[in-house]
Amino acid sequence: MITLNEAEAVEVSLSAVDEGDESRAFQALDSLTGIAADFLSENEEADAERVILSIENAAQAAAERDMELVTINSVLSLGKLARTAAERGFESALGRASIAIGKIGEAAAAHSLEAGSKVAATTLLEIWNFSSEQWDQEKTIAFCLLFKEIGSSAARRGMEEIVLNAVTGLGEIGKKVAAKSLELETVSSLLLLEEIGKLAAESYFDEALSSTALSIEEIGKLSVRKGLSDAVLQCQWALETLRVQAEERLLNNSSVVAEVALDNFTDAGSMDSEEKMEKFQEIKALQKKIQSTL
Numbered sequence: 001m002i003t004l005n006e007a008e009a010v011e012v013s014l015s016a017v018d019e020g021d022e023s024r025a026f027q028a029l030d031s032l033t034g035i036a037a038d039f040l041s042e043n044e045e046a047d048a049e050r051v052i053l054s055i056e057n058a059a060q061a062a063a064e065r066d067m068e069l070v071t072i073n074s075v076l077s078l079g080k081l082a083r084t085a086a087e088r089g090f091e092s093a094l095g096r097a098s099i100a101i102g103k104i105g106e107a108a109a110a111h112s113l114e115a116g117s118k119v120a121a122t123t124l125l126e127i128w129n130f131s132s133e134q135w136d137q138e139k140t141i142a143f144c145l146l147f148k149e150i151g152s153s154a155a156r157r158g159m160e161e162i163v164l165n166a167v168t169g170l171g172e173i174g175k176k177v178a179a180k181s182l183e184l185e186t187v188s189s190l191l192l193l194e195e196i197g198k199l200a201a202e203s204y205f206d207e208a209l210s211s212t213a214l215s216i217e218e219i220g221k222l223s224v225r226k227g228l229s230d231a232v233l234q235c236q237w238a239l240e241t242l243r244v245q246a247e248e249r250l251l252n253n254s255s256v257v258a259e260v261a262l263d264n265f266t267d268a269g270s271m272d273s274e275e276k277m278e279k280f281q282e283i284k285a286l287q288k289k290i291q292s293t294l
Contacts, residue, residue, distance in 0.1 A: 004031040006051065013058035017065055025062065025070045029055065033077040040084050040093065049096045052081060056100035063107040063116060071108050071116040075101050079123040086131040095139060098127055099294055102146025109153035109162055121150050121165035125172060132176060140185050142290050144173055148192040155199035155208075163200055163208040167193065171215030178222035178231060186223060186231040188283050190216060194238035201245035201254075209254035213242055217261035224264070233276055236265040 004012060004027065013028035015021075032055050039048035059074030082097035105120025124146060128135075135143060151166025174189035197212035220235030243258035245251075 003034065004028060006032070006035050006054075009035065010054045010058075013054065014061065017058055017061045017067060017070065020065060020067065022067060022070060025058070025067065026073065028058065029070070029074055029077060032058075033081065036081050037084060040081070040088055040090060043088075045085075045090045045093050048081070048085070048090070048093050052078065052093065052096050052100055056103060059100075059104045060107045063104060063111050063113055066111060066113065068108070068113045068116050071104060071113060072119050075104055075116070075120050075123050078104075079127065082127045083130065086127075086134060089134075091134055091139075094127075094131060094134065095142070098124065098143065099146065101127070102143075102149060103294070105146070105150040106153045109150055109157055109159060112157050112159065114159050114162060117150055117154055117159070117162045118165055121147065121162065121169055124150075125165075125169045128169070128173060132173075137182070137185060138290055140173065140177060140182075141188050141287060142294060144170055144185075144189050144192050145287060145291050145294065147173070148196060151196045152199055155196070155203050155205070158203060160200075160203070160205045160208050163196065163203075163205055164211055167196055167200075167208060167211050167215055170196070171211075171218065174215065174219040175222055178219050178226060178228060181226045181228065183223075183228045183231055184283060186219060186228055187234050187280065188287060190219060190231060190234045190238055191280065191284060191287070193219075194234075194241060197238065197242045198245060201242065201249055201251065204249055204251065206246075206251040206253050209242060209246055209251055210257040213239060213254060213258040213261050216242075217264060220261075220265055230276060230279060232265055234280065236262065239265070 009028045009031040016024035036048045036051035062070040078097045085093035105117045108116030147166045147169040154162035177185040200208040223231035239262045246255035
C-alpha cells in the first residue's frame with residue numbers, strides 16, 4: 001500500500017469518505033496513524049495531536065456515511081496512539097486521542113452503528129485502565145462525560161447493549177475514584193450514572209437500568225467505607241429516583257434491584273438537604289463547563 005504524506009492523507013481521508021471509497025479511506029487512515037506514531041516517537045506532541053484530530057474528523061464523517069468498518073478501524077488506531085502517548089508521558093495527546101474516540105463513539109451511536117459505538121466504549125475503558133493514574137480531576141470528569149454521551153446517544157437510538165457498555169465504563173471509573181477517596185469525582189460519576197439511568201428508564205431498558213442501579217450500589221458501598229458522605233447521599237438520591245421511574249414504567253426487575261440497593265443507604269441522612277443540593281448543582285455546573293471544552 002502506498003504511504004501518503006500528511007497533507008495527501010488528510011485530503012484522501014475526507015474525499016474517500018465522501019465518495020464511499022472504503023479502500024482509499026483505509027489507506028489514508030494507515031498513513032495518518034503511522035505519521036502520528038512517528039511524531040510521538042520524535043517527541044513532537046503538538047504535531048501528533050494535529051494528526052489525531054484529522055483522524056477524528058474523517059472518522060466522524062465515516063460514521064455519518066454509515067461506513068462502520070472505517071469508523072471501527074479509526075477507533076482502534078486512536079486507541080494504539082493513546083497507549084503510545086501514555087507510555088511516553090504525553091498527557092495532552094493522550095487526552096486528545098481519548099476525546100476523539102469518545103466523539104466518534106457518540107457519532108456512531110447516533111447513526112445506529114452498534115459495533116462502532118461498542119468498540120469506542122470498550123477502547124475508552126481500556127485506555128482508562130492503563131492510564132487512570134495520569135488523569136487529574138477535570139480530565140477524569142471529562143472521561144466520564146465521554147461515556148455518558150455515548151450512552152445517551154445509544155439510548156436515543158434504542159441500543160441497550162451500548163448503554164450497558166457506557167454504564168460499565170462509568171461504574172469502573174466511579175469505583176476507582178471512590179476507592180481513592182476522591183469525593184467530587186465520585187459524586188460526578190454518580191450524577192452521570194443517574195442521567196443514563198433515567199434515559200434507560202425512558203427507553204424501557206430494564207437490564208440497563210438494573211445495571212445502572214447495581215453500579216451505583218457498588219460505588220455507594222465503597223463510599224460508605226471511605227466516609228464519603230456526599231457520595232453516599234447521592235447514591236441514595238439516585239437510587240430512589242431510578243426506583244420510582246422503574247415502577248412507573250413497570251420495569252419490575254430494575255425496580256426490585258434499585259429497592260434492594262437502597263437498603264444499604266438508609267442511614268445516609270436527609271435526601272432534601274439544601275446544602276447538599278447546592279453542592280451537587282455546583283458539580284453539574286463544572287460538568288457543563290468541561291463538556292463545553294470537549
